[in-house]
Amino acid sequence: MRHATRSLRVGDAPPLSEITGIRLGGKPVAEIVLHDKAGADKLPGLVAGLGGLPAVIGKGSNIIAADGDLPLVLIRQEPRDKVSFERHGAEVWAKAPAGLPLSALLNAAAAAGLGGLEGLAGIPGSVGGSVAMNAGSFGTEVGPLLRSLTVFSARTGLREIRPDAEQAEFSYRSARCLGLPFGSPAPAAGEFPVLLLLEAVFVLSESGKDRVRSRMRAFLAEKRLRQPVSAASAGCVFKNPAPDVPAGRLLEEAGMKGKALGGMRFSSLHAGFLVNEGGGSSAAALELINTAVEAVRRHSGFTLEKEVCLWVRQ
Numbered sequence: 001m002r003h004a005t006r007s008l009r010v011g012d013a014p015p016l017s018e019i020t021g022i023r024l025g026g027k028p029v030a031e032i033v034l035h036d037k038a039g040a041d042k043l044p045g046l047v048a049g050l051g052g053l054p055a056v057i058g059k060g061s062n063i064i065a066a067d068g069d070l071p072l073v074l075i076r077q078e079p080r081d082k083v084s085f086e087r088h089g090a091e092v093w094a095k096a097p098a099g100l101p102l103s104a105l106l107n108a109a110a111a112a113g114l115g116g117l118e119g120l121a122g123i124p125g126s127v128g129g130s131v132a133m134n135a136g137s138f139g140t141e142v143g144p145l146l147r148s149l150t151v152f153s154a155r156t157g158l159r160e161i162r163p164d165a166e167q168a169e170f171s172y173r174s175a176r177c178l179g180l181p182f183g184s185p186a187p188a189a190g191e192f193p194v195l196l197l198l199e200a201v202f203v204l205s206e207s208g209k210d211r212v213r214s215r216m217r218a219f220l221a222e223k224r225l226r227q228p229v230s231a232a233s234a235g236c237v238f239k240n241p242a243p244d245v246p247a248g249r250l251l252e253e254a255g256m257k258g259k260a261l262g263g264m265r266f267s268s269l270h271a272g273f274l275v276n277e278g279g280g281s282s283a284a285a286l287e288l289i290n291t292a293v294e295a296v297r298r299h300s301g302f303t304l305e306k307e308v309c310l311w312v313r314q
């Protein structure tokens, strides 16, 4: 431990292979763990003092980071706050800290009989990561459910914004706000060029505990049938090039399903998932990803775009 206050602590970072869902990635310079919003304005100064690029991480379920030493200062959140609800007529607003697991938000909503989020059941990660990636499944996406966001940037400080006031833009598996992408490491050394999400307010509606729970169970069961949910992966590697053209199908048709290299394999259950079978490396993962892009381009003419966040020099 190098430094700690009530709002944050600065310490040595664990290797990203201990955090990320795909169990890959080397060691950042240091990590800053934030416990509440009050600590946010200390981040630019601390990151500059530690000497690395700021890299915001949620639960690491959609990140593939390079092997070896990484010139990054990791910013994680371990919030003290829990989910809270406020009634506004027919709507109920659920306020959740960004560092909370998404599953904790879904469980709190289910326990209160509030519907809206059920389609997200089984998506690993944090509330913040789900907003940053505009996570979605079974026809539900995070973006349209948001009422407001509390964000921090060095330029604007801490502020609350309304997505519907065009201060945030949500598209398929990506989100920007105030003109900045959320949290990814900056491409070049800069002051503090990231946007950190600290809190999100979702608009939910009364639906009944039994109905919410049974819908969540059904979506979860469907997800387990279709995806290797318990394997070490980063979720779908590629975006679907069009709503009726799943990347997984293109990969399968191009012969990538089950294809393996150096401990990494495109899942035999769902070709869109790259799985670390143990002993994999980012170098092998990237080689397989590049092979897959080329194979799909040759087979069907589609150029696949990555859905995973690659924390690598390209």
Ligand SMILES: Cc1cc2nc3c(=O)[nH]c(=O)nc-3n(C[C@H](O)[C@H](O)[C@H](O)COP(=O)(O)OP(=O)(O)OC[C@H]3O[C@@H](n4cnc5c(N)ncnc54)[C@H](O)[C@@H]3O)c2cc1C
Residues within 6 Å of the ligand: 021, 055, 056, 057, 058, 059, 060, 061, 062, 063, 098, 099, 122, 123, 124, 125, 126, 127, 128, 129, 130, 131, 132, 133, 134, 135, 136, 137, 173, 182, 183, 184, 185, 195, 196, 197, 198, 227, 228, 229, 230, 233, 234, 235, 236, 309
């Ligand atoms: C088995 C499996 C199944 C999955 N299924 C789905 C699915 O059905 N649908 C789907 O959309 N995704 C899916 N994913 C991908 C992943 O779970 C989601 O993208 C998830 O929302 C990422 O959350 P995270 O906290 O892990 O984010 P991370 O992976 O930690 O980060 C992802 C990005 O968000 C940024 N970020 C994270 N937190 C913040 C913050 N507080 N402020 C600013 N930026 C931030 C990071 O900098 C990074 O750029 C799946 C993944 C796995 C492993």
